[in-house]
Amino acid sequence: MNIFSQLRSLRERTAKEDWPDATDSPRSRVKIARTLEEMMQAFAVRAAVFLNENHCPYAEEFDGNDFTSTHILGLVGDEPAGAARIRYFGDFATLERVAVRKEFRSSGIAATMINEVIEICRRKGYSKIYGRADASLVPFWEKFGFMRRPKPEFTLTDHRFFEVVCELDPHPERLSLENDPVVLHRPEGNWDRPGPLESTKERSGTAAATHDTSGAAGGKKHAAS
Numbered sequence: 001m002n003i004f005s006q007l008r009s010l011r012e013r014t015a016k017e018d019w020p021d022a023t024d025s026p027r028s029r030v031k032i033a034r035t036l037e038e039m040m041q042a043f044a045v046r047a048a049v050f051l052n053e054n055h056c057p058y059a060e061e062f063d064g065n066d067f068t069s070t071h072i073l074g075l076v077g078d079e080p081a082g083a084a085r086i087r088y089f090g091d092f093a094t095l096e097r098v099a100v101r102k103e104f105r106s107s108g109i110a111a112t113m114i115n116e117v118i119e120i121c122r123r124k125g126y127s128k129i130y131g132r133a134d135a136s137l138v139p140f141w142e143k144f145g146f147m148r149r150p151k152p153e154f155t156l157t158d159h160r161f162f163e164v165v166c167e168l169d170p171h172p173e174r175l176s177l178e179n180d181p182v183v184l185h186r187p188e189g190n191w192d193r194p195g196p197l198e199s200t201k202e203r204s205g206t207a208a209a210t211h212d213t214s215g216a217a218g219g220k221k222h223a224a225s
Contacts, residue, residue, distance in 0.1 A: 028081070028109050030116045032189045033071035041080035042071045049099035054159065061097075070188055072117060074100070074109040082109040086117055092165075093121045095131045114144050120189055122171035129168065135160040 033039045043062070050056040065087060074082030081104035087094045095117050100110045121129055133141045135153060146164040153160050175184065175191065186195035 042083035045083040125174040129166045
């Protein structure tokens with residue numbers, strides 16, 4: 001078994017250990033926040049954890065990067081329980097703002113969110129995920145394959161942090177320019193399911209022609225997807 005298979009097995013085992021008796025627990029699920037309400041739910045979780053518990057200043061927590069990120073929302077039943085965000089750089093992604101409300105920290109939702117983030121990044125073709133781990137939580141992150149970088153700790157909002165990196169094994173179906181264009185147009189994370197634009201295939205030739213004519217009436221039509 002290679003190192004990537006070992007790490008994948010460790011992540012799966014960690015998720016089960018964090019929630020050993022799922023049949024007696026509320027249903028949990030993880031989704032990408034797509035609506036304003038889902039975004040607000042993720043922000044509410046972060047506010048409860050970082051602003052209230054960790055006494056993080058508002059301007060540091062909501063730092064101007066939220067509308068350039070993918071947001072992960074963890075739900076236990078229908079209650080917002082956890083949140084995280086992903087940002088993307090050249091050859092790596094960053095996992096940030098991982099938060100779980102106090103009353104849900106034995107639910108296993110943290111492990112479920114982290115595994116989902118790893119799969120999203122693998123599918124998008126990234127080879128590593130960078131993060132900043134609270135010094136007390138480094139052992140937890142190591143369960144998912146994150147390793148401390150050989151750099152000194154640093155302090156943010158009176159908390160000690162270490163930089164960590166998780167090396168990812170290539171996804172067998174990672175996205176690339178070789179994909180069918182409709183796949184790359186699908187909503188984030190839903191690359192295996194038909195998206196809204198694919199309904200255009202069902203338009204009649206007459207409707208399409210009418211659409212083209214009406215567009216031309218106003219002069220040249222410029223379109224970009």
